[in-house]
Amino acid sequence: MDIEVRDLTKSYGGRVALRPVSFCLPQGGVLYVMGASGGGKTTLLHLMMGLVRPDGGTLTGLSGRRLGAVFQENRLCEQLDAPENVALVPGGDRPRRELLGHFARVGLTEADCKKPVSQLSGGQKRRVAIVRALLSDAEVLFFDEPFKGLDAETRRRVVSYTAQERRARSMVIVTHDGGDRDLLPGAELVLSGNVNNP
Numbered sequence: 001m002d003i004e005v006r007d008l009t010k011s012y013g014g015r016v017a018l019r020p021v022s023f024c025l026p027q028g029g030v031l032y033v034m035g036a037s038g039g040g041k042t043t044l045l046h047l048m049m050g051l052v053r054p055d056g057g058t059l060t061g062l063s064g065r066r067l068g069a070v071f072q073e074n075r076l077c078e079q080l081d082a083p084e085n086v087a088l089v090p091g092g093d094r095p096r097r098e099l100l101g102h103f104a105r106v107g108l109t110e111a112d113c114k115k116p117v118s119q120l121s122g123g124q125k126r127r128v129a130i131v132r133a134l135l136s137d138a139e140v141l142f143f144d145e146p147f148k149g150l151d152a153e154t155r156r157r158v159v160s161y162t163a164q165e166r167r168a169r170s171m172v173i174v175t176h177d178g179g180d181r182d183l184l185p186g187a188e189l190v191l192s193g194n195v196n197n198p
């Protein structure tokens, strides 16, 4: 199903977080959301996910659909290990051996997978969040600066893993500098800066 956004807008306490924005994301398409810091990229993602209520505008094609996300702050269960984090989401409850195979593809060893996530590095946690989103049964995926902070070689592996495991699902990717656009062919939406904080 296509996703259509018309004149979606959001302010916090009279300060504009997202200027009116409109676009159509065709079924199976990829949209890169770009723009300066504070331009409303994360706000747009949260509005599309139904986590924040818009002040105006309409959203169609998302209601009742299964959504998956890589949040800026990962939102992992820190006391659980990587496979246990994946097993918690619908679609992720697979044999541990299979999950270890997925983690190996993004450079996480069996030893890494035995540790509680709280003991992993920032880049390792990021990869757990990415694998969890991709193995979920979500129909639409929202990734907020997913590859930030990964070294070049790891990034290449994770990008290739993402391209393989997306399985033609619609995807919205926030990218600060447009640097992730080599991931998959997709449309671009550039949000202009905050009107109150130019």
Ligand SMILES: Nc1ncnc2c1ncn2[C@@H]1O[C@H](COP(=O)(O)OP(=O)(O)OP(=O)(O)O)[C@@H](O)[C@H]1O
Pocket (backbone or CB within 6 Å): 012, 016, 017, 018, 035, 036, 037, 038, 039, 040, 041, 042, 043, 044, 176, 194, 197
């Ligand atoms: N919950 C909130 N309460 C008040 N203001 C908010 C809230 N969330 C976002 N804002 C403000 O809305 C504006 C847009 O924020 P948002 O996080 O969407 O920008 P962004 O483009 O994702 O920025 P960055 O690239 O720095 O992550 C900012 O001025 C921010 O301070």
